[in-house]
Amino acid sequence: MYTKGKEWLQNFLVILLILILVFGGQYVLEDMREKAASTYQINIYLHGFITFFFYGGIGVLLGLEHFIREKKKDGKWSLNIAKLVLIGIPSLYFSASILLFYSRLLNNSFLTYPIGILLKNNGSHFLTIFKLIFGYTIITSFYKKKINNVK
Secondary structure, three states: OOHHHHHHHHHHHHHHHHHHHHHHHHHHHHHHHHHHHHHHHHHHHHHHHHHHHHHHHHHHHHHHHHHHHHHHHEEEEEEHHHHHHHHHHHHHHHOOOOHHOOOOOEEEEEEEOHHHHHHHHHHHHHHHHHHHHHHHHHHHOEEEEOOOOOO
């Protein structure tokens, strides 16, 4: 059971960490943009990894309360496979979309077609949302299953 003070502190810490990720990510990405503007070079893979880390991290923080509750329970750790397959894999696909779209491996492939649609008309904001969804899905897919001691 949470006391009201503990709940307030926990939520304060979560928003503080989210703000650190947001402002830290903004600082790092702005620095990368400035360097790219002066050198005309950008490492798209590094940019993709950094955005995945920052936005996915926010998703993890949003689902952290669930993970902490599960950790306190007795039982064996399990994974919600349906959630990982139906939400996790598609959100990972769109989270890594820039990397997939610009990699030579999947160029002009039916696999990159949905990404191309989202990149049109400034749809890249939706791709950011998938990073949040992926982080949240990963952390909330873990749960503890009670062990039945039937002899």
